[in-house]
Amino acid sequence: MADPTGPGLEGSGAGVAEVDVCSLEPERNYEVIPAVICSMCCLFGIIYCFFGYRCFKAVMFLSGLMFGSVIIFLLCHKERVLDTQLSVEASAGIGLGIGLLCGLVTMLVRSVGLFMTGLLLGLLLALAGLLAAQQFVAPTTVWVPLGSLLGTGMLFSVLTLQWQKPLTVLSTAVFGAAIMTVCADYFVETLTLTLHAYGVLRLAPGPPLCWYSWVVLGVWPLLSLMGVLVQWKLTDAGYSHTEVVISRRQKRVQLMRIREKEARKRQQTGGQEGTYRRKAPPVKRYAGDLLAPSYLQSLRDRQSGTGTSLSSLGATNHSMIDMDYDTGSTAPLTATTPVVRV
Numbered sequence: 653m654a655d656p657t658g659p660g661l662e663g664s665g666a667g668v669a670e671v672d673v674c675s676l677e678p679e680r681n682y683e684v685i686p687a688v689i690c691s692m693c694c695l696f697g698i699i700y701c702f703f704g705y706r707c708f709k710a711v712m713f714l715s716g717l718m719f720g721s722v723i724i725f726l727l728c729h730k731e732r733v734l735d736t737q738l739s740v741e742a743s744a745g746i747g748l749g750i751g752l753l754c755g756l757v758t759m760l761v762r763s764v765g766l767f768m769t770g771l772l773l774g775l776l777l778a779l780a781g782l783l784a785a786q787q788f789v790a791p792t793t794v795w796v797p798l799g800s801l802l803g804t805g806m807l808f809s810v811l812t813l814q815w816q817k818p819l820t821v822l823s824t825a826v827f828g829a830a831i832m833t834v835c836a837d838y839f840v841e842t843l844t845l846t847l848h849a850y851g852v853l854r855l856a857p858g859p860p861l862c863w864y865s866w867v868v869l870g871v872w873p874l875l876s877l878m879g880v881l882v883q884w885k886l887t888d889a890g891y892s893h894t895e896v897v898i899s900r901r902q903k904r905v906q907l908m909r910i911r912e913k914e915a916r917k918r919q920q921t922g923g924q925e926g927t928y929r930r931k932a933p934p935v936k937r938y939a940g941d942l943l944a945p946s947y948l949q950s951l952r953d954r955q956s957g958t959g960t961s962l963s964s965l966g967a968t969n970h971s972m973i974d975m976d977y978d979t980g981s982t983a984p985l986t987a988t989t990p991v992v993r994v
Contacts, residue, residue: 697829700824700831701824701878702828703883704824706883712762712768719771721750725744767809770808772823773822779801780872786857797855808823822880825877828879829875833868841865
């Protein structure tokens with residue numbers, strides 16, 4: 653009888669040990685520049701995931717910048733441009749320049765930014781679905797992943813234009829969680845999970861994922877859920893990007909109305925200046941100018957009773973008063989007629 657612990661089984665055990673790479677510790681050879689880039693991307697991922705909707709303009713700019721830069725970099729690096737193969741530095745420079753233009757467009761034009769945000773959400777959800785389906789059914793043609801990416805991306809782009817705030821919160825949380833997951837994948841297993849996802853899109857998947865790769869992948873939905881909850885309850889509570897735009901428009905409209913009113917007032921005052929006449933200054937009166945009417949009537953009676961005229965009264969030295977200031981009539985303050993006794 654053959655020994656069950658013979659050399660045949662030992663050889664097979666050695667073969668199994670060679671195939672099982674998950675039991676081996678992954679190599680971690682970090683470089684300075686990629687490590688710094690991953691650290692900065694992790695910081696941006698935290699801002700995206702937990703403060704995405706609050707920093708609406710910044711998120712729109714960064715979405716256009718990253719999307720345009722990555723697409724143009726891949727096209728320039730993988731394809732020949734003008735029958736010449738560009739270097740990595742030249743491809744990165746071209747991608748960064750076009751990415752800046754895309755970022756400015758997505759930041760200044762709100763509908764384009766929302767469309768790009770929904771497109772990123774659709775692409776990420778389609779990629780997650782392809783990674784899950786790869787474990788059960790492997791696609792045989794490249795049109796399956798391509799159609800899934802484009803169809804899901806366009807669908808969520810239109811939905812984001814319709815429901816702006818909820819899907820923007822969801823998109824920023826999912827995208828920020830994806831960035832942090834890629835950074836964690838670099839520091840844990842040097843981008844093994846990222847390369848596997850790229851191979852699934854190219855219909856050239858690598859070896860099966862190990863348990864720690866699935867742990868890193870499980871961080872993505874967990875961080876996405878945390879980001880949605882934090883944004884919905886804390887950072888974005890009571891904030892709306894549409895109200896900011898409306899308030900700015902209202903301020904401009906109010907300022908235009910104030911300027912129109914001021915212009916109308918100036919026109920009215922300018923038209924009235926030609927027909928305006930200055931009023932005469934009011935006549936100044938003093939306390940001694942006003943006498944009782946009975947006193948003036950008694951003076952008149954004395955003058956008419958004695959037969960003296962105004963001209964004879966004016967010859968003597970006495971004080972005169974103004975009976976009617978407007979008409980210029982005068983009357984003496986004291987009568988100079990002799991007293992007649994009977």
